[in-house]
Amino acid sequence: MKFSESMQKLDRRYIYIVLAIAVILPLVFPIGFKTYSTTPVEDLYRHIDAIAGRDDMAIIMDFTHDPGVMPELYPMDLAILRHCFERNIKVFTISFLPQGAAIIQLALSEVKEDYPDIEANIDYCNFGFKPWGLKLPIMLGMGDDIAKAVETNSEGLKLENLPIMQDIKNYDNIQVVVEISGSSMGQFWVTYARAKFGVDVAVGLTAVMAADVYPLLQTGQFIGSLGGLKGAAEYEQLVDIFAMNGQEFSKKKARNMKWVEQAYKNIPEKARLYKYNKARIGMDAQAIVHVLIILFIILGNIGYFLEQREQKKKYMK
């Protein structure tokens, strides 16, 4: 069998084996490829960081995603929560999917392990699961009064009685709504909450959806976005080099790789935990697999064109 023919008839299971090896090796022996941050991620980080230490401002994290997309989105959940807990930023968490409520619990408990001083209903408040059908009344109602629109937290406590709500009334006290999902849920926040009340919205999305948000980023309807595992890896890095070092965000520093490497040396031990580096370690495997896929595409195309030429020659004869 000729090379061109073998390229076209290669059993796909060989490709799966090569891909599996390309994923497994970098995960067991991390390469440590550098992570370069991009503007949409930096914008979100800076926007959230701007309310560090303020009692009258908070962010809302909407976890409307299920476990199926956790490999991409869960590192984002952890990175944003860690940023907020480290920099004393108030967080509200909510999900319009039942499965999302369990993910909120998991993420909060994982990050809280390393922040024993952070207290529920004082530093953060979990609104828990709210039915999908109540999405619009809640989104619109929060523009007037968050406590009235959401009513209770995940433990069934009335929001109006909670200490975290003392200085927080409505979207005027919300710095940004971060929608983390594998769907176009972020669009709902733009359509209802942003269009009517002007609240800033950002998204953390699966990579499949990431290309669709660029028109909304360009218009400023999304103030930032985290696209797939790469976006999560970038946010993890920004939290490590700035928040964990007690530094203010600086775009110039974030893009100076020498400064970044130096900043990594000073981060506390808890930032080196595997759970806070999952996206960056995953990006090693991602990079290797991308190179492999590019090679496969090139080889496949070479095989295709060679076969076309052979057939043309046969036809001419």
Added chain:
Amino acid sequence: MTETIGIWIAAFLTLCMFSFLYKDNPFYKFAEHLFVGVSMGYYIPYTFYNAFLPYAYEPLFLRKDYILIIPFIIGILYWFRFSSKFSWISRYPIAFSMGMVGMGVPMSMHATVLVQMRTMMLPLNNINIILIFIGTISILLYFFFSKAHEGVYGKFTSIGIWFMMVGFGASFGYTVMARISLLIGRIQFLLGDWLGFIK
């Protein structure tokens, strides 16, 4: 102990799913059906306890908030879908839901059309805005089929195809990244949580 059992079950089911890469087999079928059943089994009681009880039953029957009878009855009408004779009644709550969709039309128009158009009307003073302007106009004209795509007009609309191809390429690249990320997530679970090779 319970966590360890959970990890072993998750690892077994992951391997069952991966076995499909070799070929379709009973292990894959078992895991697939189990997934559908468990998802529904989780969803139904969770929704009952976290949606029906706190938002319908408790306010209506315990707190006597009788105004909720109206949405309650509208919701109940959906159940007529199961009757071939009275299924027409279920169209009423559907009609009501469609009315709710109508509420979003003006806001959607603003968010997805007007704001996007406004950014097309900025001064063409940098290369990005010029590219976006040319891309938008050429793609819009490409989908205008009342004039034959010939001559200069045809050449201009073919620029639209190039812009779309770049867009499709970006989407494909992101899709590859998404699928590989899911694989990475599962391998991280197998090597880390299950086998303990990654700490």
